[in-house]
Amino acid sequence: MDGATTRSRNRRGQGELxxxxxxxxxxxxxxxxxxxxxxxxxxxxxxxGIAATSxxxxxxxxxxxxxxxxxxxTADLLRNLDQAEDNAGDNPVRRLRARLLFLGSWTRDYAGLYKVLHESTLNRRMExxxxxxxxxxxxxxxxxxxxAGLAPADDAAAVALDLRSAVHGAVSIRINEPEASLPPLEEQVDRFLRKLVGVSVEHMF
Structure with a gap:
């Protein structure tokens, strides 16, 4: 068994399991x-608990x-992000903020996955x-x-790219430089929303 823990063979049709x-x-x-x-x-x-050949x-x-x-x-993350948005209600600014804050909490729990997903050489070997x-x-x-008129009209794709870049940068510093002196991520997210998206504080909470 190649050092694997003994386990029962899957029944026919359980290959996907x-x-x-x-x-x-x-x-x-x-x-x-x-x-x-x-x-x-x-x-x-x-x-x-299987042979390597399996x-x-x-x-x-x-x-x-x-x-x-x-x-x-990533599929699991997307479902959770959607749920975080739904829990924030109908206000699109609150939904966007909830999305970003959930991403921050996800990276704390899954820092290793985040590094592989965004910082590994796999990104150069595969699309x-x-x-x-x-x-x-x-x-x-x-x-x-x-x-909704809660942010200035602009190129949404360009603004979203700037926002994602800022959030990923903030998250990456926390993962790769754990001793760095940083403000709470929530404060940075709110600042990004104000400065990059142009929303007002009154619509965030």
């Missing part, structure tokens, strides 16, 4: 490692597995197409503020 278990294990390990190149298929197999039935190589793990975690949806949703959130 095993694939999901492999992806779930990879997500956990990537978050712990913070480095996709430090992940090995053999280690993932041990985590799941991983290759579902994934041709490490990059393919990491891609699947990041795709799944992480699923990341585009994060950009699409961000543009829509900014556009909603403009359409």
């Amino acid at each position: 095993l694939r999901r278990e492999i992806i779930d294990a990879a997500v956990r390990m990537l978050n712990e490692l913070g480095d996709d190149e430090a992940l090995s298929l053999r280690a993932v197999a041990r985590e799941v 991983v290759y039935i579902h994934f041709a190589d490490r990059d393919e597995l990491v891609f699947a793990a990041l795709e799944q975690s 992480l197409v699923f990341k585009e949806e994060l950009s699409v949703r961000a543009i829509a959130a900014v556009q909603a503020c403009m359409d």
